[in-house]
Amino acid sequence: MSLIVKEAGKAISRADERAPISSLLKANMRKIFPDHWSFMLGEIALYSFIILLLTGVYLTIWFKPSMTEIVYNGSYTPLVGIHMSEAYASTLDISFDVRGGLLLRQIHHWAALFFMAAMMVHMFRIFFTGAFRRPREFNWVIGGSMILIGLLEGFAGYSLPDDLLSGVGVRIVAGIVESIPVIGTYLMFFIFGGEFPGNDFIPRLYTFHVLLVPGILLALIGLHLILIFYHKHTQYPGPGRTNSNVVGFPLFPVYVAKAGGFFFIVFGVTALMGALVTINPIWAYGPYVPDQVTAGSQPDWYIGFLDGMLRAMPPWETVLFGQWTISWNVFIPAAVMPGILVGLLLAYPFLEAWVTGDKREHHLLDRPRNNPTRTAIGVMVISFYGILVINGANDVIAITFNLSINQLIWFTRIGIFIIPPLAFIATRRWCLALQRRDRDLLLHGRESGQILRLPHGEFIEIHTPVSDDVKAVILSKEDVAPIEAPPATDENGVKTPGLRGKRWRAKLSRAYFGDNVAKPSAAELEEAAHHGHELHDHEVAELEAAGKHAPSTLTPDSH
Numbered sequence: 030m031s032l033i034v035k036e037a038g039k040a041i042s043r044a045d046e047r048a049p050i051s052s053l054l055k056a057n058m059r060k061i062f063p064d065h066w067s068f069m070l071g072e073i074a075l076y077s078f079i080i081l082l083l084t085g086v087y088l089t090i091w092f093k094p095s096m097t098e099i100v101y102n103g104s105y106t107p108l109v110g111i112h113m114s115e116a117y118a119s120t121l122d123i124s125f126d127v128r129g130g131l132l133l134r135q136i137h138h139w140a141a142l143f144f145m146a147a148m149m150v151h152m153f154r155i156f157f158t159g160a161f162r163r164p165r166e167f168n169w170v171i172g173g174s175m176i177l178i179g180l181l182e183g184f185a186g187y188s189l190p191d192d193l194l195s196g197v198g199v200r201i202v203a204g205i206v207e208s209i210p211v212i213g214t215y216l217m218f219f220i221f222g223g224e225f226p227g228n229d230f231i232p233r234l235y236t237f238h239v240l241l242v243p244g245i246l247l248a249l250i251g252l253h254l255i256l257i258f259y260h261k262h263t264q265y266p267g268p269g270r271t272n273s274n275v276v277g278f279p280l281f282p283v284y285v286a287k288a289g290g291f292f293f294i295v296f297g298v299t300a301l302m303g304a305l306v307t308i309n310p311i312w313a314y315g316p317y318v319p320d321q322v323t324a325g326s327q328p329d330w331y332i333g334f335l336d337g338m339l340r341a342m343p344p345w346e347t348v349l350f351g352q353w354t355i356s357w358n359v360f361i362p363a364a365v366m367p368g369i370l371v372g373l374l375l376a377y378p379f380l381e382a383w384v385t386g387d388k389r390e391h392h393l394l395d396r397p398r399n400n401p402t403r404t405a406i407g408v409m410v411i412s413f414y415g416i417l418v419i420n421g422a423n424d425v426i427a428i429t430f431n432l433s434i435n436q437l438i439w440f441t442r443i444g445i446f447i448i449p450p451l452a453f454i455a456t457r458r459w460c461l462a463l464q465r466r467d468r469d470l471l472l473h474g475r476e477s478g479q480i481l482r483l484p485h486g487e488f489i490e491i492h493t494p495v496s497d498d499v500k501a502v503i504l505s506k507e508d509v510a511p512i513e514a515p516p517a518t519d520e521n522g523v524k525t526p527g528l529r530g531k532r533w534r535a536k537l538s539r540a541y542f543g544d545n546v547a548k549p550s551a552a553e554l555e556e557a558a559h560h561g562h563e564l565h566d567h568e569v570a571e572l573e574a575a576g577k578h579a580p581s582t583l584t585p586d587s588h
């Protein structure tokens with residue numbers, strides 16, 4: 030036995046001489062990572078992706094990416110004798126005839142929904158805490174691209190079974206491609222290998238779904254994680270945490286154990302969902318037939334906002350020279366708007382840095398209230414997105430709540446211009462109110478609800494000072510001055526180049542920082558500490574004369 034161990038040890042050192050992994054591991058495994066529950070969101074995205082890879086490989090063994098028509102003869106009797114594509118029939122086989130097939134299919138689908146949800150909530154965490162600021166802007170761009178690619182990958186997978194529900198989705202995509210002016214029809218023929226639906230689409234989509242996109246995602250996730258390691262993780266403000274240190278636990282053994290355990294929890298929950306909750310029962314929809322549509326058909330949740338945008342658009346069309354139709358009703362919501370939204374998403378870190386003029390490195394996270402405009406922009410975008418998702422399900426909502434679908438469409442058309450700005454204003458005011466509360470907490474302590482009556486009859490409210498931990502968190506706020514507009518000419522009378530642009534930028538910057546409530550200065554804190562921690566001499570004397578003691582840990586605040 031000891032000989033085997035010795036030989037194995039020798040083999041490892043020989044391997045290590047050729048590929049010096051141990052020194053690399055030694056240097057990095059003790060790296061410190063900060064701790065917070067919200068840092069688990071990125072992990073959920075990562076583990077869901079691993080589950081997708083594992084279950085996806087299992088599905089490839091039986092799935093037949095072919096649109097060749099066959100007559101079904103499997104064990105799901107209601108469809109026996111029906112004409113369908115091999116893709117649809119093989120998905121039925123996976124569901125009813127392959128051992129564990131339905132379970133793995135359902136785990137794959139649930140993992141896809143969790144993957145997209147985890148990515149999005151992870152993105153919100155990054156956004157609201159300002160974790161995308163320098164030096165992590167590029168990692169934000171990688172993340173944003175992964176959302177877009179994940180969305181395409183999910184749509185591709187959802188379309189593979191060639192059932193009536195997914196076929197309707199593919200038909201919509203064909204329509205969107207056709208709506209692109211000039212090249213639309215050519216592009217549609219190129220993608221589908223001829224008229225819709227043709228025979229080539231599912232095999233092409235299959236290569237896209239199981240090879241091309243997973244490969245790209247794998248590379249991007251690898252790069253994303255390497256960059257996180259390289260930049261080090263940001264941390265939330267707290268006692269002893271600064272922009273230049275990291276307070277937390279070492280990667281090995283603490284995080285390796287935690288992350289390993291968490292992977293099994295995510296896998297367990299996904300497997301439980303796959304085992305207990307039906308998802309995408311394609312046998313109930315039937316095979317895709319181009320002239321049929323199922324009532325109440327809904328895409329997976331992450332596509333809902335696109336569908337909502339499409340459904341809200343008025344029926345605008347232009348016919349050029351009496352023969353070329355431009356379908357604005359499809360082109361704008363399904364091609365132009367998504368392009369603009371993705372562009373803004375990817376550019377956000379750079380836009381914010383331009384408006385604030387803040388190009389410094391940030392390793393300490395912002396509290397959302399301390400950056401009211403950013404937080405308000407985030408909530409505004411979420412409300413915009415939410416309205417579109419609701420409209421994407423307007424037929425189902427109309428039937429469930431006995432409403433008219435037209436009412437819902439008009440609610441969306443008007444609401445989309447009114448609700449997001451209201452959400453912006455309300456959030457901004459809310460953040461500023463929280464800033465004011467923080468300032469009050471530092472200067473006057475917490476209202477204890479205890480009222481003290483002084484012997485001469487006056488009532489004072491007792492305020493307890495906040496703990497040092499809370500103080501450290503509140504004091505982490507940075508008060509940044511807005512950018513000033515340069516003078517029209519310099520001291521030699523030379524006109525400032527690009528004056529108009531610079532004035533605009535200064536205006537935006539002022540609007541961005543707007544009514545920021547400055548945190549108390551050191552002098553104000555000193556004054557408050559001096560003033561607040563003891564009762565006035567005459568009050569103490571009064572209490573003592575009455576045979577009472579002033580509460581020593583409490584701070585009265587009647588002055």
Ligand code: HEM
Nearest residue numbers: 068070071072074075152160165168169172173175262263
């Ligand atoms: C496949 C999808 C993704 C995976 C597997 C993933 C994974 C992770 C993990 C494990 C972390 C460290 C833990 C944490 O902070 O949550 C992280 C951090 C980060 N992620 Fe992602 N992420 C994904 C998508 C995204 C998206 C969509 C964005 C933004 C648009 C993004 C931007 C970032 C940034 C900027 C950090 C650094 C955060 C910091 O240091 O505080 N990621 N990601």
Ligand code: HEM
Nearest residue numbers: 081082085086088089092134138141183186187239243309
């Ligand atoms: C981000 C990664 C992925 C996402 C979001 C995703 C999503 C999906 C979805 C939603 C379906 C429809 C499932 C259903 O029938 O209800 C599907 C089907 C499928 N996926 Fe994926 N998938 C991913 C990665 C993979 C990988 C890596 C493979 C293979 C290596 C794979 C192989 C398949 C196959 C063969 C099907 C068709 C079988 C079926 O529908 O049951 N997937 N995928």
